[in-house]
Amino acid sequence: MSTTTAPLHLMNNYARWPIHLVKGKGNRVWDEAGKEYLDFISGIAVTSLGHVPTKVAGKLHEQLDMLWHCSNLFHVPGQEKLAAKLSELSGLSRTLFCNSGAEANEGLIKLARRYAQKVKGTDRYEIITFGQSFHGRTLATLTATGQEKVKDGFLPLPEGFVTIPYNDLAAVHEAVNEKTCAIMLELVQGEGGVHPAYEKFVKGLRQICDEHGLLLLIDEVQTGIGRTGTWFAFQQYGILPDAISLAKGLGSGFPIGAVLATEEAAQAFAPGTHGTTFGGNPLAMAAGLATLETIEEDAMLERVNELHQLLVSSLQQIKAAFPDKVVEIRGKGLLLGMELSIPAAPVLDYAREKGLLLLLAGPQVIRMLPSFITTENEVAQAAAVLKEAIAQA
Numbered sequence: 370m371s372t373t374t375a376p377l378h379l380m381n382n383y384a385r386w387p388i389h390l391v392k393g394k395g396n397r398v399w400d401e402a403g404k405e406y407l408d409f410i411s412g413i414a415v416t417s418l419g420h421v422p423t424k425v426a427g428k429l430h431e432q433l434d435m436l437w438h439c440s441n442l443f444h445v446p447g448q449e450k451l452a453a454k455l456s457e458l459s460g461l462s463r464t465l466f467c468n469s470g471a472e473a474n475e476g477l478i479k480l481a482r483r484y485a486q487k488v489k490g491t492d493r494y495e496i497i498t499f500g501q502s503f504h505g506r507t508l509a510t511l512t513a514t515g516q517e518k519v520k521d522g523f524l525p526l527p528e529g530f531v532t533i534p535y536n537d538l539a540a541v542h543e544a545v546n547e548k549t550c551a552i553m554l555e556l557v558q559g560e561g562g563v564h565p566a567y568e569k570f571v572k573g574l575r576q577i578c579d580e581h582g583l584l585l586l587i588d589e590v591q592t593g594i595g596r597t598g599t600w601f602a603f604q605q606y607g608i609l610p611d612a613i614s615l616a617k618g619l620g621s622g623f624p625i626g627a628v629l630a631t632e633e634a635a636q637a638f639a640p641g642t643h644g645t646t647f648g649g650n651p652l653a654m655a656a657g658l659a660t661l662e663t664i665e666e667d668a669m670l671e672r673v674n675e676l677h678q679l680l681v682s683s684l685q686q687i688k689a690a691f692p693d694k695v696v697e698i699r700g701k702g703l704l705l706g707m708e709l710s711i712p713a714a715p716v717l718d719y720a721r722e723k724g725l726l727l728l729l730a731g732p733q734v735i736r737m738l739p740s741f742i743t744t745e746n747e748v749a750q751a752a753a754v755l756k757e758a759i760a761q762a
């Protein structure tokens with residue numbers, strides 16, 4: 370991939386593309402030189418309503434003139450409103466706000482351990498996670514992550530995690546023991562290659578958790594807030610998890626994270642057991658509320674499902690045109706992957722040159738995360754560029 374080394378005063382922890390973005394509106398972003406791009410990345414599943422969505426921007430401007438920060442020493446009205454809305458949409462009655470996906474997953478991990486130890490009075494602590502998963506970059510969440518590359522150089526890792534194959538119920542039965550307190554997974558593995566969980570697998574996990582008194586924790590950081598065509602991906606599996614994490618799409622680009630739990634699981638936290646200075650900040654709450662209201666008022670979930678059909682059928686046509694280069698199209702809603710039999714990076718480079726931004730999910734998988742306001746014309750434009758890029762590769 371054509372990437373540049375870090376600017377002099379920034380740490381060298383990202384392989385960045387040679388593009389300096391300065392402006393965004395809707396599904397378009399512009400670089401310093403004024404070149405326009407069609408954005409099918411959405412800041413990695415973050416700007417689901419497009420860039421600078423009008424209603425969210427309006428609510429943020431209002432809040433900017435009211436109160437920026439006060440800390441959780443006080444009641445924050447926006448937190449109560451957003452939590453009530455999330456509860457109505459998810460069926461999970463209690464929310465804890467934080468600032469990022471990794472922090473939300475840390476919250477899930479702490480909730481599961483403390484529930485086992487303080488609510489249930491057991492000495493259980495082990496959490497089962499899955500191969501190719503991605504749960505974040507903090508020490509606990511990178512340990513939970515089922516990809517060795519994120520752990521390299523960070524030993525020793527915290528104890529209490531076991532990773533087993535995804536979509537394999539027999540492996541779960543084998544892994545559960547007297548130390549297990551929870552099972553944690555994504556329902557579509559985003560970073561790990563756009564792999565959806567099978568319905569039988571997820572229903573089986575719910576059953577195993579019920580039988581053994583374990584918490585079922587769903588990482589909805591990427592799949593949540595409409596990305597897969599329902600408010601939360603778990604709603605397509607006919608189960609209710611004990612707790613979920615949210616972040617990416619919740620604030621339309623304003624940093625926010627959340628842990629949602631059932632009344633029962635939420636007993637894990639009492640005053641003084643967990644917290645964050647910035648979590649639940651009034652600006653983030655305004656962005657979150659306006660995001661949910663926009664999705665609801667503009668009937669965007671229906672739109673995600675329409676766009677899914679349209680985009681998948683365009684991608685299937687590309688697959689039919691290049692059967693030796695395109696292996697599979699998979700994913701849910703607007704979290705889609707196209708697996709190639711060839712390296713995907715040169716395809717991305719070509720598309721970017723032609724003004725289309727696409728993402729990787731592993732060396733041979735192209736990931737597409739267009740916004741919910743993508744038009745039919747934009748789908749056609751993206752498909753045309755992608756087809757040309759694959760033809761060249």
Ligand SMILES: *Cc1c(COP(=O)(O)O)cnc(C)c1O
Binds near residue numbers: 590
């Ligand atoms: C992006 C992501 C995370 C990490 O979120 P950050 O905000 O980068 O910490 C965790 N889990 C999943 C499934 C993600 O896609």
